Amino acid sequence: MLKKGKEEIIYLLNKCIEKYEQENGTVLTKNTNRKNYEPLALQLSEISNNLPETSAKFGHQEYEGDTENKEKEYPFRKYDITGGQVRDALMGLVANPRSFLIDTCYIYLYSVGRKAFEQNPLDPELLSEETANLPANSYSILQDNQRLKTALSHAQKKTTEQRKKTVVLSLIGSLVVVIAFSIILFQHQKQQSIINELKSDFSITPYAIGEAEKNAIEGIWLCYTGSPQARLSDSDRAKKVVLNIAAFKEKNGYFTYKRYGASFNHLGYAQFENNNTVSIHSRLLTLDNKVLSPRHSLLQLDSTRQYLNVISASWNFDVGEKNRVIGIREVYKKIGEGGELEEILNSVENAECKCKIIRWKKPGV
Numbered sequence: 001m002l003k004k005g006k007e008e009i010i011y012l013l014n015k016c017i018e019k020y021e022q023e024n025g026t027v028l029t030k031n032t033n034r035k036n037y038e039p040l041a042l043q044l045s046e047i048s049n050n051l052p053e054t055s056a057k058f059g060h061q062e063y064e065g066d067t068e069n070k071e072k073e074y075p076f077r078k079y080d081i082t083g084g085q086v087r088d089a090l091m092g093l094v095a096n097p098r099s100f101l102i103d104t105c106y107i108y109l110y111s112v113g114r115k116a117f118e119q120n121p122l123d124p125e126l127l128s129e130e131t132a133n134l135p136a137n138s139y140s141i142l143q144d145n146q147r148l149k150t151a152l153s154h155a156q157k158k159t160t161e162q163r164k165k166t167v168v169l170s171l172i173g174s175l176v177v178v179i180a181f182s183i184i185l186f187q188h189q190k191q192q193s194i195i196n197e198l199k200s201d202f203s204i205t206p207y208a209i210g211e212a213e214k215n216a217i218e219g220i221w222l223c224y225t226g227s228p229q230a231r232l233s234d235s236d237r238a239k240k241v242v243l244n245i246a247a248f249k250e251k252n253g254y255f256t257y258k259r260y261g262a263s264f265n266h267l268g269y270a271q272f273e274n275n276n277t278v279s280i281h282s283r284l285l286t287l288d289n290k291v292l293s294p295r296h297s298l299l300q301l302d303s304t305r306q307y308l309n310v311i312s313a314s315w316n317f318d319v320g321e322k323n324r325v326i327g328i329r330e331v332y333k334k335i336g337e338g339g340e341l342e343e344i345l346n347s348v349e350n351a352e353c354k355c356k357i358i359r360w361k362k363p364g365v
Contacts, residue, residue: 001128002118009097011125012105013090016040019109030090037090038083041075048079048104060103060113205253207272214250216301217270217278219337220360221246223259223310225330231318245358246332247341257282260343260358266295276301280310293317299332308332338363 002008017028020040029036052065066078075082079100089097103113110122121127198204223244230237246259248270257280259266268282280297297312310330315323344357 002114002121002126003128005095005097006092008126009089009094009102009105010092012102012109013086015109015123016044016105017090032087032091034083034087036083037086041081041083041086044081044086044101044104044108045074045077045079047107048081048100049077051079051100051103054107055113058103058107058111058113059116059119060107061099061115063100203273205271207274209250209253209272213272213275215337216303217248217255218250219248220335220339220341221248222333222335223330224333225261225312226328227312227314227316227326227330230316230326230328232316232322232324233318245341245360258285258341260341260356262356265343268295270299280312297330306333336360336362 003011017030017040020043021027024039026039028040051060051063054060055062063079074080081101081104085098085101088094089101099114106112106114106117110117112120112122117126223246224241225244226237226241230240234240242262244259244261246257246266248255248257253271255270257266257268257270259268259282265285266282267285268280270278270280273279278299278301280299281294282297283294284292286292293315295312295314297310297314299308299310302308308331310332312328312330314326314328316326317323339360339362342359342361344359
């Protein structure tokens with residue numbers, strides 16, 4: 001280890017004075033007059049003011065540059081060394097000498113900065129008393145140890161910088177996740193708000209059904225209807241009634257609805273409007289899934305009656321301009337629960353005879 005503080009700088013400045021006197025053939029009087037030290041201070045200043053650019057060259061610590069150096073003259077530049085500074089340090093009046101003064105002395109004497117000198121001490125007199133007492137062959141171990149310390153310091157600095165980068169990247173990543181989550185949450189809340197508005201505006205499932213309501217509707221029903229027989233082109237239309245078969249199946253508080261007629265089928269849904277009124281919305285089942293001939297029916301439950309009256313807004317399914325919206329009364333009768341309906345035969349021939357073959361696949365059969 002090298003000497004520090006007063007002991008180090010006093011030795012360095014005495015060596016600098018010796019070198020200056022030898023090179024310039026003059027003698028610097030060592031007394032309290034700061035003017036006596038200015039020639040040496042000027043020469044040292046030429047080195048010190050270049051320190052911001054010479055750390056790699058001489059192996060000293062890094063120094064911040066002075067952007068105003070070009071506009072100033074000695075002794076007002078940032079790293080100028082004055083005769084007074086040399087005198088005070090030489091007289092032992094400075095406990096902690098300025099680092100740029102120390103590095104300048106090392107460069108002037110040994111052409112390396114203090115850090116580089118410490119890794120390879122060129123002057124045993126600058127070693128601390130503890131180090132100086134070591135055997136000569138211990139210097140290489142000391143130097144290796146110092147190199148290891150320097151390498152460790154750089155590694156720790158690099159690790160710290162890497163940790164800072166990792167923390168910054170983690171924070172950025174967390175921020176991105178938070179922003180993305182906020183956007184998703186906002187979109188979800190916005191969509192939920194739209195859904196809630198639609199449910200309110202269209203009165204979607206306004207009534208929460210219980211087990212009794214579910215059991216009352218879910219199952220297989222017969223439907224006696226005067227549509228589509230109520231055609232203007234059929235003079236005997238008032239006397240005609242056809243039988244359809246329909247299936248209701250509960251799903252998330254409402255019911256899916258499928259109805260099989262003699263010529264065509266209906267697909268739709270049903271929901272309770274209150275505890276005994278059911279709305280049935282359906283349309284013709286088409287290959288392209290378009291909404292064709294929509295129908296709205298209202299069914300009122302009555303546990304005392306076997307046949308239930310239903311009022312429907314429907315179509316007469318006539319040709320061209322005669323195909324009009326009509327209001328009709330239908331009769332529904334529940335015939336069983338569970339199972340599935342399966343269409344067996346649906347052709348032009350069976351449509352002519354106004355019949356269709358449907359299989360009711362009961363549970364467990």
